[in-house]
Amino acid sequence: MTTIQRQLPFSKEGRVITLNKGVTKLATIPPLTVILNPATKTRLLAINILYGNGDIALSVAIAASTAGTAVKNAVQKLARMWVSHYYQALNNGIEREEIPASHRAFYGLDVNSNAVPDMNSEDKLLFWGNKVAVGEAARIAAGGPPITFPDAAVVTLKVTDYNARLTAQTILTDATDAAQEALDLLNPEADAVIKKYLDEVDVYYSEENPESRRGNTVEWGAKYLTLGEPTAITFKAVDSVSGAPIQDTEFKFVATGKIHKADDVDSITAETRLVGDTPVSASHPDYTPAQQTITVVEGVAMDVTFTLVHV
DSSP states (O other): OOEEEEEOOOSHHHHHHHHHHHHHHHTTSOTTOOOSOHHHHHHHHHHHHHHHHHHHHHHHHHHHHHHHHHHHHHHHHHHHHHHHHHHHHHHHHHHTTSSOGGGGGGGTOOTTOOOOOOOOSHHHHHHHHHHHHHHHHHHHHTTOOOOBTTBHHHHHHHHHHHHHHHHHHHHHHHHHHHHHHHHHHHHHHHHHHHHHHHHHHHHHTTTSOHHHHHHHHHTTTOEEEEEEEEEEEEEEEEETTTOOBOTTOEEEETTTTEEEEOTTSSEEEEEEEEOEEEEEEEEETTEEEEEEEEEEOTTOOEEEEEEEOBO
């Protein structure tokens, strides 16, 4: 047996949409029609402005941080190449016997190894990049010839530029975190106001039949879910090229926000009480997210497969 239940928003986007619909509908009711009590109306108008402004501030911060990340990554790639080429030039000079192998010690390198240092992390790139100027100066002071291709001073400039970009990106990331935290602080009031004004709207239309009452509250931003007995859904994701199963994929029921993650397994079975057409999504850090709408029949188990494209 199915039931219809009101679903309050649980995401930033859901809150913004619901609050906007409530304020928009409020502006259309006749002046002498009282659906919300004055205190609720005041709270609704106030939180709509605050939450909307917070959402815009977060979007601006995310856009700036995303752009900054792209710039930082490009500069990082360039700096890593220059530093790597410098250490390759050092090893080449040692191989030609123009530079003693012992001079590797000026950089903190193993004197018996011609391996280029690992610079796959930000910290390691800065560590070995900063060693270039110090090691070059000490090596020349000890009588070694300068390395000119690439020149240590140019390499240091690339590392300095990267460090500046990294610092700038840290500031942008902190600004994004601050904007997210500021918006999160508004969630309790937004949730309380949404529930309160929708409850009052529901009471106002309480003498109408259920379908008509729901239709009226939907105009104010209410959403409803059709629920039944638990139904088992088995989710699986496969690679679009190889067809191989993708482990560690997250599957989400969009209507409820409920996430099920297939940790280290090819598939995962989850239960849902949702009935009817239901949007579901799949995401994985290495793949482009995908969404599809499935039709859930109460109590009838089903398999859902996502084909994901590698990024």
